[in-house]
Amino acid sequence: MGELIDEAIQTVKRVATELRPGVLDDLGLADAIEWQTQELGKRTDIAFRFKASPEQVILDRDRSTAIFRICQEALTNVVRHADATRVSVSLKKGPSQVSLRIRDNGKGVEESQTLDPRALGLLGMRERARDWGGEVAITGTPGKGTLVAVSIPLARREDLHAEDPDRR
Ligand SMILES: Nc1ncnc2c1ncn2[C@@H]1O[C@H](COP(=O)(O)OP(=O)(O)OP(=O)(O)O)[C@@H](O)[C@H]1O
Numbered sequence: 001m002g003e004l005i006d007e008a009i010q011t012v013k014r015v016a017t018e019l020r021p022g023v024l025d026d027l028g029l030a031d032a033i034e035w036q037t038q039e040l041g042k043r044t045d046i047a048f049r050f051k052a053s054p055e056q057v058i059l060d061r062d063r064s065t066a067i068f069r070i071c072q073e074a075l076t077n078v079v080r081h082a083d084a085t086r087v088s089v090s091l092k093k094g095p096s097q098v099s100l101r102i103r104d105n106g107k108g109v110e111e112s113q114t115l116d117p118r119a120l121g122l123l124g125m126r127e128r129a130r131d132w133g134g135e136v137a138i139t140g141t142p143g144k145g146t147l148v149a150v151s152i153p154l155a156r157r158e159d160l161h162a163e164d165p166d167r168r
């Protein structure tokens, strides 16, 4: 019984870290994305650039997690599929929305690929954005590269309580 419980606890911990990556709590969204690009830069021959405006993007936990996950999938796709040499990532927080753009100079995703219902990675990105009332636009130009543009509206003050599960 003790062993089973230990195992269960380990599983829960593992799932929780995967749902909410520790770097986000430790670094905040902008630094976490920058960290991610630096890690990929070390492991690949791709040059990554990152810009955030303002430099520290303050955002609630759930939107941060959603954006970080979308970014990870988009960057993984660049590494796996794009044949790119350069990638630039920008994160911007405006008065009413937060936006993330990932632009690579690779072969360019084809529209038929972005519309393919079997493209679960792209589908997951869109679903995560949609959960927060946002959207993902994926545009490829053959031979020039791909742009993934994500925008998620910010919570209005009066919505914040409703989003906090402890206060429902
Ligand atoms: N940045 C990119 N440049 C070129 N092609 C891309 C890019 N991103 C995605 N693609 C193409 O779109 C397809 C769908 O992407 P998607 O992330 O849904 O699937 P995947 O990466 O093949 O598998 P997974 O479900 O593990 O993410 C990819 O297989 C690839 O052919």
Ligand SMILES: [Mg+2]
Binding pocket: 073, 076, 077, 121, 122
């Ligand atoms: Mg993918």
